[in-house]
Amino acid sequence: MYSPQDLTDGYVCAPYMHNHDSIELKDIWSHSKNIHDMYFVTATFSNEAKPYFTSCANHYILAKFKDNKKILKELEKFKLEKASFIFNMDDGLFERETNGSMNFVSVYYLEYGDSIDDFREVANVISKRDKIGCAGIGHMDVFSNEPPKFTFPYGDNIVILEVSSEKSHQSVNQYCEKTRRDVCRKGITLTNLVSLSILDKLK
Incomplete structure (x- = not known):
């Protein structure tokens, strides 16, 4: 299931199943000029997201x-067992230098607010958090061999944060949760979709 969009940059999460297709896809991306950074990550899906994505890894x-069009073609070719996620970035909120290496990516969605003012408020809150090096808003495509039981209704209101820290993933996750609550205090319902803990930089 996917909806091709205009060419744009972003992030792709492809399940790594330690099988031939996963290894071959990783090798292709390792040598692809279309991919400028690649990581091996552990994904923790929120309780709110799990009912929509039962085939996640x-x-x-x-x-x-x-x-993103090249990514769609590659995912279509390999037909991976579990769901893949493409986060297409429509607009960058900010990007800046941070101390330490990126070790965590947190993905959220806005449930009720998607106006320019809402996104400005989100940007204003998270820009005060100095461990967040990059933040952007966009939309999500899901690529899966199994049709979902429920359609995820918030795929057009995605917020992605890149976090740099030398602390543990658990500590960074708590940092992100505090950031999320700070946004919610402004009257904007920001909900966690998935947290990606970086285990190794592959490219």
Whole structure:
């Protein structure tokens, strides 16, 4: 299931199942000019998201791409067992230098607010958190061999945060949760979709 959009950059999460297709896809992305960063990650889906994505995996290849159309073709070719997620970035909120290496990516969705003012308020809150090096808003495509039981209704209101820290993933997750609550205090319902703990940088 996917909806091709205009060419845009973003992130792709492809399940890593330690099988031939996963290994071959990782090798292709390792040598692809379309991929400029790639990581091996553990994915923790929120309780709110799990009912929509029952075929998700525990481990993923997280890659930052330049052209989403190439990514769609590659995922279509390999037909991976578990769901893949493409987060297409429509607009960057900010990007800046941070101390330490990126070790966590947190993905959220806005349930009720998607106006320019809402996104400005989100940007204002998270920009005060100095461990967040990059933040953007976009839309999500899901690629799965199994049709979902329920249609995820918030795929057009995705918020992605890149976090840099030398602390544990648990500590960074708590940091992100505090950031999320700070946004919610502004009257904007920001809900966690998935947290991606970076285990290894592959490219």
